[in-house]
Amino acid sequence: xxxxxxxxxxxxxxxxxxxxxxxxxxxxxxxxxxxxxxxxxxxxxxxxxxxxxxxxxxxxxxxxxxxxxxxxxxxxxxxxxxxxxxxxxxxxxxxxxxxxxxxxxxxxxxxxxxxxxxxxxxxxxxxxxxxxxxxxxxxxxxxxxxxxxxxxxxxxxxxxxxxxxxxxxxxxxxxxxxxxxxxxxxxxxxxxxxxxxxxxxxxxxxxxxxxxxxxxxxxxxxxxxxxxxxxxxxxxxxxxxxxxxxxxxxxxxxxxxxxxxxxxxxxxxxxxxxxxxxxxxxxxxxxxxxxxxxxxxxxxxxxxxxxxxxxxx
Amino acid sequence: xxxxxxxxxxxxxxxxxxxxxxxxxxxxxxxxxxxxxxxxxxxxxxxxxxxxxxxxxxxxxxxxxxxxxxxxxxxxxxxxxxxxxxxxxxxxxxx
Numbered sequence: 001x002x003x004x005x006x007x008x009x010x011x012x013x014x015x016x017x018x019x020x021x022x023x024x025x026x027x028x029x030x031x032x033x034x035x036x037x038x039x040x041x042x043x044x045x046x047x048x049x050x051x052x053x054x055x056x057x058x059x060x061x062x063x064x065x066x067x068x069x070x071x072x073x074x075x076x077x078x079x080x081x082x083x084x085x086x087x088x089x090x091x092x093x094x095x096x097x098x099x100x101x102x103x104x105x106x107x108x109x110x111x112x113x114x115x116x117x118x119x120x121x122x123x124x125x126x127x128x129x130x131x132x133x134x135x136x137x138x139x140x141x142x143x144x145x146x147x148x149x150x151x152x153x154x155x156x157x158x159x160x161x162x163x164x165x166x167x168x169x170x171x172x173x174x175x176x177x178x179x180x181x182x183x184x185x186x187x188x189x190x191x192x193x194x195x196x197x198x199x200x201x202x203x204x205x206x207x208x209x210x211x212x213x214x215x216x217x218x219x220x221x222x223x224x225x226x227x228x229x230x231x232x233x234x235x236x237x238x239x240x241x242x243x244x245x246x247x248x249x250x251x252x253x254x255x256x257x258x259x260x261x262x263x264x265x266x267x268x269x270x271x272x273x274x275x276x277x278x279x280x281x282x283x284x285x286x287x288x289x290x291x292x293x294x295x296x297x298x299x300x301x302x303x304x305x306x307x308x309x310x311x312x313x
Numbered sequence: 314x315x316x317x318x319x320x321x322x323x324x325x326x327x328x329x330x331x332x333x334x335x336x337x338x339x340x341x342x343x344x345x346x347x348x349x350x351x352x353x354x355x356x357x358x359x360x361x362x363x364x365x366x367x368x369x370x371x372x373x374x375x376x377x378x379x380x381x382x383x384x385x386x387x388x389x390x391x392x393x394x395x396x397x398x399x400x401x402x403x404x405x406x407x408x
Binding site: 256277281 | 341342350
């Protein structure tokens with residue numbers, strides 16, 4: 001059965017009260033790219049935020065076999081009962097310790113990331129932002145701290161469709177990247193950079209003192225979510241690195257180096273073995289590969305827009 | 314893992330051709346080694362050794378005979394290091 005057969009419309013077709021009722025009660029079925037998640041939330045105040053972030057996502061009925069069941073619950077930390085925490089569980093299991101309740105939204109989003117990373121081995125999962133323009137996907141693989149999510153967030157507000165700021169998903173043996181549009185985690189200085197860069201973007205409240213510093217989430221554009229079933233072949237792979245006050249530098253790199261960098265930035269390359277090797281080879285062979293150093297987000301997005309448009313013409 | 318010293322009579326041969334899948338993007342060659350599940354970034358000399366020269370057992374001298382201009386001591390050492398490296402990766406073994 002396909003998800004289309006179980007499509008109940010968009011989250012925004014529900015009232016906020018009904019949305020909250022489903023989250024607190026039997027659970028809410030959500031399509032998130034190729035995944036179907038059943039979500040239950042028992043944390044006061046979080047449902048309004050989730051309604052804003054997921055309002056454009058597709059609702060699924062309860063008859064579908066979900067990819068995973070996730071739950072976020074309010075707990076009191078024994079023996080310090082005054083300390084309020086949240087517990088994230090997936091299919092009844094607790095993958096990590098309970099976290100402070102004021103971090104409920106980041107815990108939920110990181111929990112979903114964890115579930116995808118640990119459970120989705122029918123895909124090759126590249127640690128990469130993915131965007132699309134002119135029907136071609138752009139991969140931005142990078143280690144944490146290299147400005148991948150900030151660049152992805154900026155480009156998503158300069159004419160690119162967002163597939164993901166975190167997961168480059170592709171089924172081994174195929175050639176198309178798969179969208180999985182979800183709120184993007186902005187960290188520390190990036191939050192204000194994107195607020196200034198895209199004043200109309202929906203960015204949630206900043207959560208300080210998390211393991212990754214201060215975090216705020218950016219909602220993907222409505223178009224990105226509406227087209228979450230539309231895949232795209234890769235056209236470019238660019239390895240970005242943000243360097244303070246650096247001049248923009250975009251240089252082609254060899255396919256051999258690109259292969260190794262891409263494979264190194266995959267969550268499950270070794271697990272998939274030869275299938276991953278062949279898939280990465282196919283991606284690299286088809287793509288133009290570059291290394292990008294940037295400090296100015298506007299300049300970088302303009303340069304990448306020009307490059308994508310030149311390649312398309 | 315290297316367990317014995319390399320002597321003048323040490324002979325090597327490559328792993329079975331079917332054990333390696335290649336992704337060739339000259340001047341780089343990337344090899345997936347099926348038995349170990351590891352991926353290796355190799356140069357042209359390594360590919361030549363694995364695909365051709367060591368399909369039959371050869372010692373260092375026989376290998377260097379294929380490259381007559383490389384008889385200089387410096388190249389002997391480089392070739393010996395390369396063989397030890399490939400042996401460590403499990404791509405060649407002592408015959």
